Amino acid sequence: MKKGIKGFIALLILFSTLFxxxxxxxxxxxxxxxxxxxxxxxxxxxxxxxxxxxxxxVVDGERQVVGMDMMxxxxxxxxxxxxxxxxxxxxxxxxxxxxxRNVDVVIAGMTPTxxxxxSVDFSDIYFQTFQNIMIRAEDEDVYDxxxxxxxxxxxxxxxxxxxxxxxxxxxxxxxxxxDLNDLLLALKTNRIEAIVMQGPNAEAHAGHxxxxxxxxxxxxxxxxxxxxxxxxxQGEDSLVDAVNESLAEIEEQNLTxxxxxxxxxxxxxxxxxxDGEEIEEGFIASYWEYxxxxxxxxxxxxxxxxxxxxxxxxxxxxxxxxKVFLLKPLATAYVEFVRGTPLLIQVMFxxxxxxMFFNLPxxxxxxxxVSLNSGAYIAEIIRSGINSVNKxxxxxxxxxxxxxxxxxxxxxxxxxxxxxxxxxxNEFITIIKESSIVSVIGVGELIFQTRVVRSISFQxxxxxxxxxxxxxxxxxxxxxxxxxxxxxxxxx
Amino acid sequence: MIKVNHLKKSFGKNEVLKDxxxxxxxxxxxxxxxxxxxxxxxxLRCLNLLEEPSDGEIVxxxxxxxxxxxxxxxxxxxxxxxxxxxxNLFPHKTAKQNLTIAPVKSKGVDKHQADxxxxxLLRQVGxxxxxxxxxxxxxxxxxxxxxxxxxxAMDPDVMLFDEPTSALDPEMVxxxxxxxxxxxxxxxxxxxxxxxxxxxxEVADRVLxxxxxxxxxxxxxxMIFSNPKNERTQDFLSKVL
Numbered sequence: 001m002k003k004g005i006k007g008f009i010a011l012l013i014l015f016s017t018l019f020x021x022x023x024x025x026x027x028x029x030x031x032x033x034x035x036x037x038x039x040x041x042x043x044x045x046x047x048x049x050x051x052x053x054x055x056x057x058v059v060d061g062e063r064q065v066v067g068m069d070m071m072x073x074x075x076x077x078x079x080x081x082x083x084x085x086x087x088x089x090x091x092x093x094x095x096x097x098x099x100x101r102n103v104d105v106v107i108a109g110m111t112p113t114x115x116x117x118x119s120v121d122f123s124d125i126y127f128q129t130f131q132n133i134m135i136r137a138e139d140e141d142v143y144d145x146x147x148x149x150x151x152x153x154x155x156x157x158x159x160x161x162x163x164x165x166x167x168x169x170x171x172x173x174x175x176x177x178x179d180l181n182d183l184l185l186a187l188k189t190n191r192i193e194a195i196v197m198q199g200p201n202a203e204a205h206a207g208h209x210x211x212x213x214x215x216x217x218x219x220x221x222x223x224x225x226x227x228x229x230x231x232x233x234q235g236e237d238s239l240v241d242a243v244n245e246s247l248a249e250i251e252e253q254n255l256t257x258x259x260x261x262x263x264x265x266x267x268x269x270x271x272x273x274x275d276g277e278e279i280e281e282g283f284i285a286s287y288w289e290y291x292x293x294x295x296x297x298x299x300x301x302x303x304x305x306x307x308x309x310x311x312x313x314x315x316x317x318x319x320x321x322x323k324v325f326l327l328k329p330l331a332t333a334y335v336e337f338v339r340g341t342p343l344l345i346q347v348m349f350x351x352x353x354x355x356m357f358f359n360l361p362x363x364x365x366x367x368x369x370v371s372l373n374s375g376a377y378i379a380e381i382i383r384s385g386i387n388s389v390n391k392x393x394x395x396x397x398x399x400x401x402x403x404x405x406x407x408x409x410x411x412x413x414x415x416x417x418x419x420x421x422x423x424x425x426n427e428f429i430t431i432i433k434e435s436s437i438v439s440v441i442g443v444g445e446l447i448f449q450t451r452v453v454r455s456i457s458f459q460x461x462x463x464x465x466x467x468x469x470x471x472x473x474x475x476x477x478x479x480x481x482x483x484x485x486x487x488x489x490x491x492x
Numbered sequence: 493m494i495k496v497n498h499l500k501k502s503f504g505k506n507e508v509l510k511d512x513x514x515x516x517x518x519x520x521x522x523x524x525x526x527x528x529x530x531x532x533x534x535x536l537r538c539l540n541l542l543e544e545p546s547d548g549e550i551v552x553x554x555x556x557x558x559x560x561x562x563x564x565x566x567x568x569x570x571x572x573x574x575x576x577x578x579x580n581l582f583p584h585k586t587a588k589q590n591l592t593i594a595p596v597k598s599k600g601v602d603k604h605q606a607d608x609x610x611x612x613l614l615r616q617v618g619x620x621x622x623x624x625x626x627x628x629x630x631x632x633x634x635x636x637x638x639x640x641x642x643x644x645a646m647d648p649d650v651m652l653f654d655e656p657t658s659a660l661d662p663e664m665v666x667x668x669x670x671x672x673x674x675x676x677x678x679x680x681x682x683x684x685x686x687x688x689x690x691x692x693x694e695v696a697d698r699v700l701x702x703x704x705x706x707x708x709x710x711x712x713x714x715m716i717f718s719n720p721k722n723e724r725t726q727d728f729l730s731k732v733l
Contacts, residue, residue: 395542396580396639400594400646401570403562410597414584491584491626 032236033080036104041083044073045103047091049180049455051204052263053109053228056290056456059266063289066266068259069107069228072126072250076230079246087362088452089442092159092178093348095120097441098233100355102362105243106231109198111161112224121234125227126247127256130216131165132202134195136187137213143194146170146218152193155183162196165219169196179451184212185460200260204267208458283462287453294449295470301367301435301445302474306428308371313378318408320383331379338376343437346373351441366438366445374431381423385416418489425482429475446470493518493650493681494539499548501534508534510705512548516650521682523692523713526702527728532685533577535702536654539683540572541565553649570599573643577655579635581627587614587638588623591645599646606645613641617671633664637671644675651675653684689732693717701725 036042046069048054054067065086077084089097094106098120111129112122135143143149150170156163158176166174175192177183180201186192188211197205202214230247232240250256319331338346350372351365360368389412397407417424439448446467453463499512508531516522524532537543539550541557550557552568560568582590591610595601601609614623617637627635636656643651653672657665669691676682676695686692692699692713699716701709701724709722717733720726 390578390580392576392578392580393582396574396576396582396642397594398566399540399542399569399572399574399576399652400598400643401566401568402594402598403566406597410593411582415582418584489584492628 030238033238033242036080036082036239039082041085042077042080042105043085043087043103045087045089045094045097045106046070046108047094048088049451050109050201051267051455052200052260055267056452057266067263068256069109071259071262073107075250075255076243076246080242087442090178090440091157093440093442095231096348096352097355098231100352102351102355102359109201109228110231111227112229113161113164114224116231121232121236121240123230123232123240124244124247125229126250127228128226129228130199131162131219131221132197132199132214133217134187134197134202134206134212134214135193137211140213144215149194155186155192155195157183161225162198166196168219181451181454181460188460205458208267283457283459287457290449290453291446291466291470293444294446297363297443297445298432298435299474301370301438301443302432304367305370305374305431305435309374309378309431312371312375313382316375316379317382317386320379321386335376335379338373343369343373343434344440347438347441362441362443366441366443370431370435370438374427377427378424381420381427382416385420386412388419389415421482421486421489425479428478432474432478433471493553495551497549497551499538499550500546501538501543502546508705509538512707514700514707516681516683519679519681520697521676521695522684522698522700523696524683524685524700524702525687525689525692530702531705532702533654536652536683536685539652540569540574566598570646571649573646573648573651575636575639575643575651575653575656577658579639581635581639583627586624586626587619587630590638590642595645609645613644614638617641618667631664632660633667636660636668640671650681650683653682653686655685655687657686657688687732689717701728703728
């Protein structure tokens with residue numbers, strides 16, 4: 001019971017962060033730079049699905065995030081005299097992660113729009129860019145300007161500059177998706193007619209896929225909208241100044257061209273065999289490690305969530321059945337609240353809220369969130385299971401002189417477990433699938449790795465299909481395992 | 493051995509036991525009879541505090557059970573075996589495990605010794621060959637005999653029976669009553685709530701007739717069955733005999 005209370009207090013603390021005013025940090029005295037140098041590490045947030053700026057490639061037999069932005073990050077870290085640590089997070093979540101102190105800076109080909117400037121500070125622009133339209137190669141002669149797309153459905157990455165630019169296409173219907181690869185797939189499957197994309201990125205994709213064609217969009221751009229810059233938390237001027245020095249050097253020595261050329265080599269390395277028959281074999285051979293890593297992380301998250309969820313769920317169920325003052329309403333409130341809010345928000349909340357106090361790794365935050373969530377569902381399953389055991393069982397145990405606890409542990413609970421086994425199995429399978437939600441905070445589980453593979457392989461559907469098969473293999477094995485134990489518990 | 497003083501029990505506004513005063517002595521076999529709803533079962537369940545009395549006290553072997561702390565109550569309950577109308581065997585345990593779980597987990601009896609006692613008791617109730625059977629594979633009569641053996645495994649000083657044959661098919665009643673009769677002859681103190689008038693007449697040292705929350709009449713089987721004094725006893729017996 002004590003543990004249950006502790007868990008609840010932890011939750012209350014989390015809630016209390018809701019009421020901490022989010023005041024901007026005011027001008028500072030060099031402490032931001034000092035902090036990074038004291039830590040000896042610069043944590044860079046990025047969204048590694050954006051070649052040639054940031055994407056995955058195998059370097060010296062090891063997978064890592066590469067690309068022009070990452071080389072700039074390395075240069076900045078070297079100049080600061082610290083180690084570089086890269087955190088791959090969804091583009092949508094980058095600025096929240098920055099503000100919540102999960103990362104020190106964001107380098108993700110990000111355009112310093114006026115809107116973004118309201119919540120974060122930016123470095124000088126380190127790369128001048130242009131904005132493209134991506135279309136199907138077969139439509140090359142049909143669409144050649146913004147006007148030619150008027151009234152049609154156009155895709156953009158949500159939260160991006162391109163989302164705003166797309167408004168310049170007359171009467172266009174806009175579809176916003178988080179993942180660029182999903183947009184490309186939507187384009188190829190005729191769900192949309194065009195995508196507004198950052199220029200070099202669009203060229204990278206079109207260069208690797210003969211079904212795609214891209215052209216410069218001719219958008220009206222503000223000065224701010226034409227380049228990429230590094231994002232900082234507001235008020236960390238000392239860090240901004242230091243980084244700007246590195247950027248100035250990069251511009252002076254014209255290093256970006258060198259970086260882009262190197263990124264091009266990594267992209268070429270990721271290219272696939274064009275021979276139709278060997279593509280699938282080549283695909284698995286090239287990317288199986290991503291799927292393996294993702295599967296292992298998914299299993300780790302699921303197993304932890306089942307384990308901690310069972311403990312938490314049992315405690316909550318006992319609290320709800322308890323007659324001790326306050327335990328029941330506390331547990332009820334917890335269950336109702338957690339069941340009544342989306343897991344997606346719980347995951348982001350725990351990750352970002354915790355970032356304000358201490359640096360909780362994304363994987364840990366994800367495991368905690370999924371465990372806390374499944375605990376609520378498991379609590380309800382266990383409670384119904386305990387209620388389903390005939391009252392006579394407890395009475396018989398008590399009449400033999402067994403204590404309340406012994407009766408629950410040896411007599412009632414094992415029978416409850418048998419009754420709720422199918423429902424628990426259902427919940428475990430749900431956990432395996434729902435754990436994919438933690439990909440939003442950059443945990444490298446299966447869905448996340450699928451996104452990575454899609455971005456580096458320029459393949460839209462095959463990775464999805466493989467991932468679907470892996471999930472099915474996982475849940476089907478679990479079902480078989482659960483059935484086996486169900487059979488062993490059945491003494492009727 | 494058990495002394496009951498001014499026992500009252502209400503469920504909400506419904507007063508089931510109104511004022512019960514009774515005493516059970518060592519080695520005595522007492523059968524409680526009476527019409528449905530007269531409070532017999534509630535009375536029995538109050539004796540080991542499965543039902544919390546609303547008022548009055550239960551004294552068992554010199555200790556007042558009412559108001560006793562949880563731990564001491566558990567200790568004393570080990571000395572009071574109970575057999576239920578619905579058997580209440582543990583379905584996830586074999587017959588033998590049903591007999592050993594409480595001694596091993598709650599009384600601290602050595603596992604090996606508990607096993608030996610269990611086998612001996614199962615043989616005593618005629619189920620020596622069923623030690624590894626799960627309850628679901630046993631007939632009602634067999635289940636109830638295992639339940640009796642389970643209560644005996646705690647080596648109790650008194651056995652409480654709550655309508656032990658009411659849920660049985662008629663052809664199985666005999667085997668259970670036989671076990672109970674043997675137990676009575678071995679000198680066990682027993683309080684039995686039952687509708688089996690034959691058993692009461694044959695085995696009981698004393699018969700209590702309950703009606704409307706009171707013990708209306710108490711006496712030897714001969715006195716109660718052949719010469720009931722109270723009108724309500726007469727009325728009840730005229731219906732069931």
